Amino acid sequence: MAKVAFIGLGVMGYPMAGHLKARGGYDVTVFNRTAERADKWVAEHGGSAAPTPRQAAEGADFVFVCVGNDDDLRSVTIGDDGAFAGMKDGAILIDNTTASAMVARELEAAAKAKGCGFLDAPVSGGQAGAENGQLTVMVGGDQSTFDTAKPVIDCYARMVGLMGPAGAGQLTKMVNQICIAGLVQGLSEGIHFAKQAGLDVEQVIGVISKGAAQSWQMENRWKTMDAGQYEHGFAVNWMRKDLSIAIEEARSNGAKLPVAALVDQFYGEVQAMGGGRWDTSSLLARLTRD
Structure with a gap:
């Protein structure tokens, strides 16, 4: 049986590591x-x-990392106490952090220098997906490393896909967040409009969710949004971090992200309202404030 290390036991990492064990x-x-x-x-x-990432990684066949951002990632992987310093030849580091494509390529180079494999493997599905072992995992790396690691990643995932070379997983996660930002803003405006028009929101959603407007956000968030409850998932602070990564990447690749940039500003307004820890559906709150 393979030996596994897991570095970073936050809201996501804690249950993910649990599934690897259970x-x-x-x-x-x-x-x-x-x-x-x-x-x-x-x-x-x-x-x-x-007591250190290095000691956690010693003797491990697979080392998982799930931390906050690029700097956090470097701090637990590189250096005398970093995971790479403890990894054995042929071990694979799987990074579940949502970070930049640049740091993914940087860590792949560090892994190769150590004689190890590397996959950037950010996840989608939020806290509920992590707790239920139903995450979607977007992976960047080479095919053989992916094939070796996939059965282990499957422990906490419902979908695992290889998207391309190192960095491709992070780029795919950026696409995911760009799409979610627009969907949640549209849903927020739709619910707000329905209320202002005197419509029964439940009745409206019951009809339009069976048509082209249907989305995961609509199915899973409209009730709590309608009730003004925003304690049900991925926090605004985290979403702004993710969108900043996507917007920065767009500056270098020439992509135009007018909606994502605007929604990022709206999330800034939610933060100013004290909603940094509210979930991303709280975009509705800025429309209904006095």
Whole structure:
């Protein structure tokens, strides 16, 4: 049975690591910057905790990372205490962080220099998807590394796809966030319009969700949006981070993202309202404020 390390036990990483243990039966060693959270994970799932990423990665066949951003990613992978310093020849690092395509290519180069494999593998599905082991995983890397790692990734995923070379997973995640931003803004405006027009929102959604307007956001968020409840998933602060990565990438590749840029500004207004930790459907809140 393969030995696995998991670095970063946040809202997403904590249950993902749990599925590797429970579903895969892997020997899992975890690391988290806050050691108490790692100890809690071990008490709940078994396995062991390590005091540094390097020590977590020692002897592991697969090293998973799920942290906040590019800088966080570098801090746990590169350097004397980073995961690469502890990885054995032929081990594979799978990065589930939503980060830039640039850092993905940087880490692939570092992995190759170490004699290791690398996959950038950001996920979509939010906290609920992580807890239920139903994430969509967008992967960048070479085919042979992907084929070796996919059965392990499957422990927390419902869909795993190889999108191209290193960085392609991150670029695909950018597409995902660009699409979500426009969908949530459209849904927010639609619900707002229905209310202002005196329509029964439930009745409206019941009809239009069976037609071309249907989306995951509509099916899963309209009720809480209608009720003004925004504590149900991916936070505005995280979405702004993701959109900033996509907008920065667009500056270099020449893509035009007028809607994504506008929605990013709207999320900035939500943050100014105190909604940084609200979920992304809170775009409706800025339309209904006094």
